[in-house]
Amino acid sequence: MPKKTLRYKPLKPVKFAPLFADWTFKNVFGKPGGEPILMALLNDSLKRVLPAPIAKIKYLPTESLGATPKSKKVIFDILCEDKEKNVFLIEMQNAKLKNAGNRIRFYISRVQSEMISKGVKDYAMPASFFIGILNYKRNDSKFFFTEEGWFNLQTKQLASKKEFRVFIELPKFEKAADKCRTFRDKIVFLFKNLHIIKERPANFREKIFDRLFFVSEISKLKSIDLIALRSSMRYIDERQLAIDCAVEETREETWDEAVKFGVAKTARNMLAKGYSITEIIGITALSRRQINALKHS
Numbered sequence: 685m686p687k688k689t690l691r692y693k694p695l696k697p698v699k700f701a702p703l704f705a706d707w708t709f710k711n712v713f714g715k716p717g718g719e720p721i722l723m724a725l726l727n728d729s730l731k732r733v734l735p736a737p738i739a740k741i742k743y744l745p746t747e748s749l750g751a752t753p754k755s756k757k758v759i760f761d762i763l764c765e766d767k768e769k770n771v772f773l774i775e776m777q778n779a780k781l782k783n784a785g786n787r788i789r790f791y792i793s794r795v796q797s798e799m800i801s802k803g804v805k806d807y808a809m810p811a812s813f814f815i816g817i818l819n820y821k822r823n824d825s826k827f828f829f830t831e832e833g834w835f836n837l838q839t840k841q842l843a844s845k846k847e848f849r850v851f852i853e854l855p856k857f858e859k860a861a862d863k864c865r866t867f868r869d870k871i872v873f874l875f876k877n878l879h880i881i882k883e884r885p886a887n888f889r890e891k892i893f894d895r896l897f898f899v900s901e902i903s904k905l906k907s908i909d910l911i912a913l914r915s916s917m918r919y920i921d922e923r924q925l926a927i928d929c930a931v932e933e934t935r936e937e938t939w940d941e942a943v944k945f946g947v948a949k950t951a952r953n954m955l956a957k958g959y960s961i962t963e964i965i966g967i968t969a970l971s972r973r974q975i976n977a978l979k980h981s
Contacts, residue, residue: 695879695917700900702879704819704854706761707909707916709776712896714743714762721871722764724892726772728868729815729852732831733845738766748794758794769810771795778819778920788814792847811846817875818853828856828872861885867892951978 701708713722719741727737744763762774773795781787792814799809822830832849833842854876857869861877862885864870870888874896884897898904905913947968954964961975970978 695921697879697902697917698882699902700878700881700897701902701905701913702917702920703875703896703900704776704778704817705879705913705916705920706776707913708878708900709817710761711909712899713774714746716743717895721892721896722762722774724867725774725815725871726813728866728871729829729850730772730813730848733811733813733833733842733848735845740767741765741772744771748798756790758791760791763795765810769799771799771810771812772815773813774815774817776817776819780818780820780822784822788816788849809846811848813847814849816849816851818851819855820853821855822851822853826856828853829868862887864888948978951975955979 695702695705703709703712712718713725723738723741726741727734731737741764744765746760746763748758748760760773761776763771764774765771773791775788775791777784792812795812796809799812830851830853832851834844834847835841836843852872852875854872857872857876859869859873861873861881864873864885864887867890870890870893874888874893878900884893888897902910902913947970951964951968951970951974954967955975955978961972964970964975965972968975
């Protein structure tokens with residue numbers, strides 16, 4: 685049987701809290717004071733479809749109850765709008781979810797339906813955008829930054845700029861800190877590595893990152909925030925370890941099946957070559973009943 689080796693290592697931050705942890709993510713990007721870096725993330729990620737850079741945003745409630753008492757309750761990570769009422773949904777996902785694509789479509793449709801309920805007439809809705817920061821590989825593509833929208837298959841052009849999705853896959857980003865030149869490289873580097881660096885990198889001195897480093901420095905956190913951060917990290921640890929255990933159990937079951945198949949094949953070959961049942965028992969450890977069953981199968 686293969687040796688058990690769980691891939692996931694529990695989080696042990698060096699100086700800064702993990703930016704992908706729920707507490708850090710929402711306090712850096714989703715609270716008053718986080719507007720500048722959130723706008724920088726939106727402007728960089730959506731520059732292909734934005735008519736002009738976003739200059740001002742307003743945070744929106746992240747809890748959606750739906751239109752009826754039977755509607756599914758949804759809690760978004762970060763939801764905001766610009767002055768044109770375009771809506772931006774930003775989600776941090778640490779584990780691959782079943783039917784993730786359908787979940788995202790449901791989230792976007794919920795946001796759009798609430799636009800209509802707030803008085804949008806004749807379906808003249810503002811744009812709705814989704815940015816997903818993923819702490820896992822979504823597919824086998826080599827690209828860490830993926831843009832998705834409605835395309836005209838004949839012209840190969842965007843058919844609409846009013847619904848657009850961006851996915852940022854952290855495991856696919858491999859640049860070291862000193863190789864990061866653009867805002868995109870730097871923010872993705874921090875999402876992936878903030879909790880394991882000892883100091884703020886020399887080339888990350890832009891003002892836009894000041895609050896991020898200040899909010900995430902563990903030694904400066906109040907007790908209540910430290911408790912919330914630890915709870916957030918524990919949730920990630922427990923979930924990832926559960927996933928690893930499930931994968932390991934599957935590997936063991938697959939190994940056991942492979943061993944059984946190999947032993948059975950060996951026994952059949954020995955029968956074909958005229959070995960006695962006693963000899964086969966001695967080599968394969970199968971029972972006489974099992975060998976007789978193979979003999980007549």
